[in-house]
Amino acid sequence: SRTSVQDVMIQDVVTIDESSSIEDAARVMMEKGVTHLPVISAERKLAGIVTAWDVSKAVAMKYTKLEEIMTRDVVTSNPGDAIDTAARKMDSNNISALPVLGEDGRLVGLVTGDGISRLISICK
Amino acid sequence: SRTSVQDVMIQDVVTIDESSSIEDAARVMMEKGVTHLPVISAERKLAGIVTAWDVSKAVAMKYTKLEEIMTRDVVTSNPGDAIDTAARKMDSNNISALPVLGEDGRLVGLVTGDGISRLISICK
Ligand SMILES: C[S@@+](CC[C@H](N)C(=O)[O-])C[C@H]1O[C@@H](n2cnc3c(N)ncnc32)[C@H](O)[C@@H]1O
Numbered sequence A, B: 001s002r003t004s005v006q007d008v009m010i011q012d013v014v015t016i017d018e019s020s021s022i023e024d025a026a027r028v029m030m031e032k033g034v035t036h037l038p039v040i041s042a043e044r045k046l047a048g049i050v051t052a053w054d055v056s057k058a059v060a061m062k063y064t065k066l067e068e069i070m071t072r073d074v075v076t077s078n079p080g081d082a083i084d085t086a087a088r089k090m091d092s093n094n095i096s097a098l099p100v101l102g103e104d105g106r107l108v109g110l111v112t113g114d115g116i117s118r119l120i121s122i123c124k
């Protein structure tokens, strides 16, 4: 039986609120040791994503607001997707992680290129 | 025949000099679209590595010098290593990329978790 996104995704996803500052995002990434933070709106919906690369862009371009660096058009995955579907989606979009949305559109996990990469030791 | 690091590594690696500022590193990451920059010493040797996560740490902690955020103890790979060796090394060190050093210790590539992840579509 094939491996699905649900089998490899991180379930305790660290997120930030849309009202956060860039510095808040940087602090959460550092404290939690993550590079990707789904951004949650006041209505508890997925509003976007911000990554350590976006924070670097803020440093380079001297941006000061989270909305200037977050990506609103989020590429996501479903728990039942095969992992090669997720891997291909990341590759074609040149991104390293996909928030995973359940049937009601709720955030249920995060699947990463690193998480998929660690499965290679099993198949090769 | 098994897949080696040489088969999947990025060969035109973007690097920065040890004398660079944090802002230089952020600008190079943004312009080249990368998250990992091997740091090269004045003697053209691998002195360390700096990533977008390190730049975020600088934002969170208000560090101002590259040497305050770069990692000097670099985990590296060899071109002839099997990719599952590289994947395991990244997983056990909780990192996403390994500079690849040739026989003379020279930087010849960069192997990433994302690069290995894209192979999954081939084996599953
Ligand atoms: C196109 S990538 C290029 C740099 C590098 N490959 C990386 O992984 O960060 C950088 C951008 O992708 C965006 N991004 C990351 N994950 C995403 C996702 N799941 N959906 C949409 N955009 C995403 C980030 O917000 C960032 O602005």
Ligand SMILES: C[S@@+](CC[C@H](N)C(=O)[O-])C[C@H]1O[C@@H](n2cnc3c(N)ncnc32)[C@H](O)[C@@H]1O
Binding pocket: A033, A034, A035, B049, B050, B051, B053, B054, B070, B071, B073, B074, B075, B076, B093, B094, B095, B096, B097, B098, B099
């Ligand atoms: C331990 S990881 C944790 C965060 C996240 N997993 C990531 O990939 O960035 C963050 C640290 O790893 C360091 N790092 C990245 N690649 C490395 C490598 N090949 N060797 C040693 N340290 C590395 C970075 O400099 C950064 O300080």
